[in-house]
Amino acid sequence: MAKIELTVNGKKCSGEVEDRVLLANFLRDTLNLTGTHVGCDTSQCGACTVHVDGRAIKSCTLLAVQADGADVVTIEGLAKNGKLHPAQAAFTECHALQCGFCTPGMIMTTAALIKDTPNPTDEEIVHGLEGNLCRCTGYINIVKAVKRAAELQGK
Amino acid sequence: MFAFQYRKAKTLKEAGEWLSKDDEAKPLSGGMTLIPTLKARLANPTQLIDLNGLSELSGIEVKDGALIIGATTRHHQVATSKVVRDAIPALADLASHIGDPQVRNRGTLGGSVANNDPAADYPSAVLGLNAKVITNKREIAADDFFQGMFATALEPGELIVRIAFPLPKKAAYAKFPHPASGYAMAGVFVAQTTAGIRVAVTGAGPGVFRWSDAEQALAKGMNAAAIEKLTLAADDLNEDIHGTREYRAQLAKVMAARAVAALA
Ligand SMILES: Cc1cc2nc3c(=O)[nH]c(=O)nc-3n(C[C@H](O)[C@H](O)[C@H](O)COP(=O)(O)OP(=O)(O)OC[C@H]3O[C@@H](n4cnc5c(N)ncnc54)[C@H](O)[C@@H]3O)c2cc1C
Numbered sequence: 002m003a004k005i006e007l008t009v010n011g012k013k014c015s016g017e018v019e020d021r022v023l024l025a026n027f028l029r030d031t032l033n034l035t036g037t038h039v040g041c042d043t044s045q046c047g048a049c050t051v052h053v054d055g056r057a058i059k060s061c062t063l064l065a066v067q068a069d070g071a072d073v074v075t076i077e078g079l080a081k082n083g084k085l086h087p088a089q090a091a092f093t094e095c096h097a098l099q100c101g102f103c104t105p106g107m108i109m110t111t112a113a114l115i116k117d118t119p120n121p122t123d124e125e126i127v128h129g130l131e132g133n134l135c136r137c138t139g140y141i142n143i144v145k146a147v148k149r150a151a152e153l154q155g156k
Numbered sequence: 157m158f159a160f161q162y163r164k165a166k167t168l169k170e171a172g173e174w175l176s177k178d179d180e181a182k183p184l185s186g187g188m189t190l191i192p193t194l195k196a197r198l199a200n201p202t203q204l205i206d207l208n209g210l211s212e213l214s215g216i217e218v219k220d221g222a223l224i225i226g227a228t229t230r231h232h233q234v235a236t237s238k239v240v241r242d243a244i245p246a247l248a249d250l251a252s253h254i255g256d257p258q259v260r261n262r263g264t265l266g267g268s269v270a271n272n273d274p275a276a277d278y279p280s281a282v283l284g285l286n287a288k289v290i291t292n293k294r295e296i297a298a299d300d301f302f303q304g305m306f307a308t309a310l311e312p313g314e315l316i317v318r319i320a321f322p323l324p325k326k327a328a329y330a331k332f333p334h335p336a337s338g339y340a341m342a343g344v345f346v347a348q349t350t351a352g353i354r355v356a357v358t359g360a361g362p363g364v365f366r367w368s369d370a371e372q373a374l375a376k377g378m379n380a381a382a383i384e385k386l387t388l389a390a391d392d393l394n395e396d397i398h399g400t401r402e403y404r405a406q407l408a409k410v411m412a413a414r415a416v417a418a419l420a
Pocket residue numbers: 043044045182183184185186187188189190191192207227253254255256259262263264265266267268270271273275276277278310314315316317337338339340
């Protein structure tokens with residue numbers, strides 16, 4: 002067991018975790034932040050994507066103890082003062098989802114992508130989404146939404 | 157996942173001591189291979205010794221004609237480092253195509269090289285550039301380091317500290333990624349070095365290897381046509397649901413020709 006202290010969505014929090022607990026499980030089971038989804042066992046689907054110290058990572062492939070002292074942002078912390086993040090607004094506007102299971106991860110990856118690359122080309126978007134799988138949409142509207150998110154961010 | 161004890165080392169010496177006292181302990185770097193392996197219950201270590209944050213294992217610099225990169229340097233850092241881009245652009249390019257953004261934000265050079273996955277990208281650069289693997293015990297030449305599928309010259313408890321890549325005259329990497337995982341179906345690193353031309357192939361065989369026929373052909377003339385005349389023997393290559401060994405031999409040849417074309 003280890004005691005960890007971290008900032009999640011701007012709030013300090015702490016907990017006792019078993020060494021083998023993954024950050025995804027800590028977020029979901031201990032903090033009740035169930036917006037972070039777990040879609041695979043193989044670290045491939047990206048549904049669990051969150052930001053750790055400003056960078057997108059797969060929370061199913063990081064131990065919660067490794068996030069001790071880190072600044073974590075999940076899908077629940079992306080909107081500011083009730084205003085959707087450009088990535089959230091764009092996914093809604095472009096209807097970039099069907100079942101929605103992959104969406105939190107897609108949005109967290111998009112938010113990181115448009116921070117690094119404010120005006121991404123189609124190729125950069127496709128390359129940037131390689132770590133996120135969607136079983137439903139065929140990606141067309143997701144790529145549109147990332148473009149739109151970049152536009153909204155620029156406004 | 158089986159239970160284990162997590163310990164974060166404060167110095168390289170401490171990490172080495174912890175590992176040498178316990179044969180069943182494993183070092184943890186980016187975790188992008190080790191954690192999925194634990195999740196699948198394919199490994200059952202007693203302890204994970206976290207190397208992240210060790211100053212001895214970080215940093216990127218050019219010194220004495222070599223680009224030296226610390227073992228815990230993440231793929232994203234290598235891909236975007238100006239020092240790497242200026243010194244060996246092919247290496248930055250290789251790093252930018254590993255896996256996906258989330259994997260590149262965690263995965264590290266040392267972890268990838270220590271793991272020696274037969275389809276990993278970095279081993280081809282280490283072998284192709286005739287790099288030196290510097291550990292907490294010694295220096296190992298690339299030609300002696302890789303020993304077939306997931307096998308290396310590392311002894312139990314031995315840690316990669318940094319890797320020194322001698323600056324090549326020119327180098328290029330071409331890979332045909334597996335469409336789902338991004339790992340190399342075949343990846344070829346071609347380098348014109350002071351020690352001659354080196355061609356390293358990953359993804360196609362049970363481990364990274366030098367393609368000596370291609371090295372000899374390119375020594376006579378650095379052009380893609382020289383590769384087109386060759387046949388890579390398929391007998392020892394990998395065969396699985398993704399492709400036959402003959403298909404992989406052909407892919408490796410096409411990737412070699414592409415890397416050579418990119419060099420020109
Ligand atoms: C979805 C996905 C896609 C991927 N795609 C690719 C790809 O396209 N190309 C590619 O090359 N790789 C790919 N990878 C693997 C990725 O690059 C890993 O980062 C890399 O193989 C391992 O590095 P790591 O730092 O994560 O090591 P870890 O997982 O932490 O460790 C790997 C092994 O090395 C040992 N180790 C770690 N550091 C050291 C050290 N300093 N000294 C000695 N031993 C050490 C560990 O004990 C462990 O056995 C992918 C991974 C995932 C999850």
